[in-house]
Amino acid sequence: MKNSEPHIGCKIVPSLVSAFVDTFVDFSVSGGLFLPQEPESVKNSDGPLQTVFSQPRRLIAIGDIHGDLPKAKSALSLAGLIGPDDRWSGGADTVVQVGDIFDRGGDEIKLLYFFEKLKREAAKAGGTVITMNGNHEIMNVEGDFRYATRHGLKEFEDWANWQRVGNALKKKCDGIDEKAVLRNLFDGVPDEIPRIPPEFQDGARARIAALQPNGLIATRFLSKNQTVVVVGDSVFAHGGLLQKHVLYGLERVNEEVRDWIRGMKEKVPSQLVRGRNSIVWLRSFSNELAKDCDCSMLEHVLETIPGVKRMIMGHTIQEGGINGVCDNRAIRVDVGMSRLCGNKFPEVLEINEKSELRVLTSNPLYMKRYEAPIPANDKEGIVGSRQVEVNA
Numbered sequence: 001m002k003n004s005e006p007h008i009g010c011k012i013v014p015s016l017v018s019a020f021v022d023t024f025v026d027f028s029v030s031g032g033l034f035l036p037q038e039p040e041s042v043k044n045s046d047g048p049l050q051t052v053f054s055q056p057r058r059l060i061a062i063g064d065i066h067g068d069l070p071k072a073k074s075a076l077s078l079a080g081l082i083g084p085d086d087r088w089s090g091g092a093d094t095v096v097q098v099g100d101i102f103d104r105g106g107d108e109i110k111l112l113y114f115f116e117k118l119k120r121e122a123a124k125a126g127g128t129v130i131t132m133n134g135n136h137e138i139m140n141v142e143g144d145f146r147y148a149t150r151h152g153l154k155e156f157e158d159w160a161n162w163q164r165v166g167n168a169l170k171k172k173c174d175g176i177d178e179k180a181v182l183r184n185l186f187d188g189v190p191d192e193i194p195r196i197p198p199e200f201q202d203g204a205r206a207r208i209a210a211l212q213p214n215g216l217i218a219t220r221f222l223s224k225n226q227t228v229v230v231v232g233d234s235v236f237a238h239g240g241l242l243q244k245h246v247l248y249g250l251e252r253v254n255e256e257v258r259d260w261i262r263g264m265k266e267k268v269p270s271q272l273v274r275g276r277n278s279i280v281w282l283r284s285f286s287n288e289l290a291k292d293c294d295c296s297m298l299e300h301v302l303e304t305i306p307g308v309k310r311m312i313m314g315h316t317i318q319e320g321g322i323n324g325v326c327d328n329r330a331i332r333v334d335v336g337m338s339r340l341c342g343n344k345f346p347e348v349l350e351i352n353e354k355s356e357l358r359v360l361t362s363n364p365l366y367m368k369r370y371e372a373p374i375p376a377n378d379k380e381g382i383v384g385s386r387q388v389e390v391n392a
Contacts, residue, residue, distance in 0.1 A: 014173060014176040017173050018173075018177070021166045021169045024169075025162050028162045028165075029162050030109070030114070031069075031114075035116060036117065037120070049254040049258055050226075050229075051250050051251045052229075052230045053128065053230065054231075055232025056231070057093070057352070057353045058092075058352055059093070059094050059095075059231055059232065059234065059350070059351040060090075060093060060348050060349065060350055061096050061348065062098065063347075064099065064100035064315065065105075065337070066100055066104040066136070066341045067103060067105020067151075068107060069111055070107075070339075071337045071339065074337075076095070078346055078347075078360050078362050079093075079095065079360060080093075081118075087121055088122045088127065091125055091127055092126040093128075094128040094231060096130045096132065096229065097129075097132060098134065098237075098312065098315075098333060099131075099134025099136070099238040099314060100135065100314060100334075101115075101131070101134075102134075102137055102139075103139070104338055105152065105338055105339065105340055107155070108152055109155050109156065110155070112217065112221040115131050130231070131224070132229065132236060132238060133225045133226070133238065133257060133280060134314065135238060135239065135273075135315065141211055141215075141261055143208055143211075143212065145196075148204075150200060152207075154203055155203075156203050156210055157203035157206050159206060159210060159217075160205075167181060185216075186205060186209050189205050189212075193205060193208070212263075219261070219263075223258050225258075227253050227272070227273070228245070228250050228253050228279060229254075230250065233310065233355055234309075234310050234312050234331075235308045235312070237280075237282075239282035239286075240284055240285045242277060242282065245271070246301060246304045248269075250305075256268050257272060282315075283316050284297065285311065285332075286316035286330075286332050293325050295325070295330075298326050298330055302329060310328060310329050310330070310331055311329065312333060313331070313333070313334075316332065317335065317341070318334060318336075319336070319342075321347050321359065321361060322347050344363075345362045346362050347359055347361040347362070347363070348360050
């Protein structure tokens with residue numbers, strides 16, 4: 001080989017080199033995951049987000065996770081959706097995670113990768129994994145890091161460092177498509193973030209770079225999240241839905257939030273994602289006692305969504321576990337399982353093809369209470385509960 005022809009191997013196989021570097025970086029930031037090849041059903045990120053799904057033979061709902069990968073795995077394992085090797089074992093089942101993967105824990109990026117891996121594995125097996133936007137996803141895209149932990153900031157700082165390593169490796173190879181080399185990761189990011197201690201500045205700047213509209217992580221992962229989704233006869237929303245949200249159009253909600261996250265839309269209407277009456281902040285149907293929930297309002301909302309008989313939501317911790325009010329028309333699945341946000345036993349909601357509800361719990365004190373399936377029209381609700389209020 002002549003000295004005048006440096007890096008000729010890279011010229012011959014630039015795409016392979018680029019793919020190898022991307023895999024290497026993904027492996028390094030995800031906690032050691034190799035992502036399976038992306039199926040076509042998952043790959044089409046430019047098409048419209050699917051808002052309505054048919055009733056599966058088995059549907060699982062998982063509440064807020066807040067940066068706790070071990071608890072997320074426990075919940076998935078409890079539902080029989082992953083095996084001891086952490087691979088998808090749910091076959092054709094569908095699972096909906098109702099949002100709030102972010103904040104209060106240090107496994108946020110690892111969780112994004114883990115659910116992406118499961119999406120690909122499930123699609124290959126005929127199953128479906130749906131991840132949703134909660135108020136904490138929206139807050140982070142907006143640069144509101146009030147509930148980010150030092151471990152969470154460190155995870156993003158490490159992520160940025162690995163992106164730099166990957167970029168440097170790609171630049172050493174002639175012939176690699178310029179589009180495969182990242183732009184300056186910190187374009188548009190302030191040199192100093194107000195109210196952030198000096199030792200966390202790098203993590204905060206990396207978090208902004210990753211999660212701002214059109215940021216690498218926002219585009220790659222969060223833009224695939226639904227903000228509202230209908231699966232069979234259940235509608236899911238992180239906080240809940242009001243009639244104005246339904247009239248706005250559920251598909252329109254998903255598209256406008258996604259376009260904002262991708263940097264294609266300057267802002268999204270406040271009624272969708274900001275304020276106490278928005279989709280991701282609403283608590284009207286999460287109050288402790290049925291008499292404090294507006295069941296009449298809920299009935300009107302559900303009547304405007306064809307074929308839907310219940311709303312499933314997270315956002316408000318239910319100390320007594322997953323429960324239902326308003327004749328099981330409102331099901332609340334946030335049990336505060338995250339280590340830094342309650343540290344409760346994982347629980348998941350199961351709905352079978354007959355629309356029967358059952359709570360699966362890892363709490364040994366309550367296991368016997370949940371052995372029998374609960375009819376969808378049970379007047380007593382799934383189980384009585386108490387509630388812990390949190391700020392966000």
